[in-house]
Amino acid sequence: MxxxxxxxxxxxxxxxxxxxxxxxxxxxxxxxxxxxxxxxxxxxxxxxxxxxxxxxxxxxxxxxxxxxxxxxxxxxxxxxxxxxxxxxxxxxxxxxxxxxxxxxxxxxxxxxxxxxxxxxxxxxRRFYASAMTILDDLNSRQDDCRYIHIQDQQSYTEARACNHPEEVVQKFMYANSIHTIDLIRYFARGGVTKVVPILPWKKEETQIFMSYVEFDSGDKALYECIWKGPGPWACAVSTPHKRWTMQPLEQARYQNINERVVHDAALDDADRQYKAGFYKQAVEVCNGIRGLPSKAITINDSLKTMELIHQMYGV
The missing domain is CATH 3.40.50.720 (NAD(P)-binding Rossmann-like Domain)
Incomplete structure (x- = not known):
């Protein structure tokens, strides 16, 4: 090599x-x-x-x-x-x-x-062991429709306290919510066909923002973000056979149909030794440079997530 x-x-x-x-x-x-x-x-x-x-x-x-x-x-x-x-x-x-x-x-x-x-x-986040484990399981049942529920939390006050420039603060959904919104596209299949505002974006007056997304595969997603108040970053993916949750995002848990027990998926050493997802992301980037099959995210793929953010927030 x-x-x-x-x-x-x-x-x-x-x-x-x-x-x-x-x-x-x-x-x-x-x-x-x-x-x-x-x-x-x-x-x-x-x-x-x-x-x-x-x-x-x-x-x-x-x-x-x-x-x-x-x-x-x-x-x-x-x-x-x-x-x-x-x-x-x-x-x-x-x-x-x-x-x-x-x-x-x-x-x-x-x-x-x-x-x-x-x-x-x-x-x-796409390279978290939790996310990759969930996607592998979802792909083993291609006939199952997927419902993705994202819980996000952002804050103008926190963004300013971190000394972000005001241009970045005003568009903080691109700088930070991109991580959770990208999980919608990671787990859902196909292209976006519908984006419906449920609780609209009102800039700094916004307390809770909510948007519904449909894909041409039949997969659906609900995104909610608390802009004034505490809240988790969390993701859930439900199918007829299994429900997966990520809260925190680094930890995957699942519940099978006809069960009430929640099972923990195994954690990954690489996500503990390095910033979570970074090692596997680096490996995939290196694979791409070497001309090997790669899951590294291209700029065009990233652009589709940016477009979805715009469709949802309208800014």
Whole structure:
């Protein structure tokens, strides 16, 4: 198996987690790092024995000899950095969201057409052992219709407290709800045919938002988000034979038909050792770069989730 070199742009929390995950894969080396804060980049490079700290994308590409660059920068910087990366002969993994709103996402996706290398987006919840276990089970009964129920929680106050720019705060469903809304598309089959608002979006006046979604496969989903008040991130998938739940999302439980007992699915060591989903996501991205079958999420697939967010929220 050919060796792969990985470069990372961004020395924050997400950049660190990507470095840990990729370094754990046999035959994969993190060979370069770039950050607008040079001191942080040098500290992270020393911690993880990364040989090159660059001061520009051009220098990073030249010195790292990377097959893949991971872009883990703040939302409002992602567009410019991504477009710069598309100019070079390496694959690109964009940390979510690939665009702080739908217009920005379209702009990035259009720019991605200029490269002949793969462009992926990091949506790590799809790579939770819990989510993958559920999908494998669902796919074993293709005739069963699926009903997905998502419980989300967001907050303008919390988003501002985390020092997100106001443009990101106003479109926080793209920055953060994308994780739970993407699970709808992950578990449901086919294309979206109907989106019905139940409790409408009223910007900062919204306490509870709710939307119903139908797919051409017959699968259905109900999404609810509490915008003022505490609440879990939770997902349930019901079929005639079995009901699966994820609460927290890292833990899968199921109940069979004609049973009242709830069973725990086995947890996964990789989701404990690394940020949940990151290791398996990194493996799939590497498979894609090597030309092997891959479940890595393409930018076009990610764009469909961004479009669904827009259909639901209307912003």
């Amino acid at each position: 050919n060796e792969l070199n990985i470069a990372v742009i961004g020395a924050g929390k997400m950049g660190r987690e990507h470095i840990k995950a990729f370094q754990a894969i046999e035959g994969v080396n993190v060979t370069g790092l770039l950050s607008r804060t040079l001191e942080k980049a040098h500290a992270l490079a020393k911690e993880f024995n990364i040989p090159c700290v660059a001061q520009s994308v051009d220098e990073l590409h030249q010195k790292s000899q990377a097959d893949l660059v991971v872009v883990a920068v703040p939302e409002l910087e992602a567009n410019q950095v991504a477009k710069h990366c598309f100019q070079y002969q390496w694959a690109v993994l964009l940390e979510k969201p690939a665009g702080y709103d739908l217009k920005d996402a379209y702009d990035i996706a259009e720019a991605a057409l200029t490269t002949n290398k793969p462009v992926y987006v990091g949506l790590n």
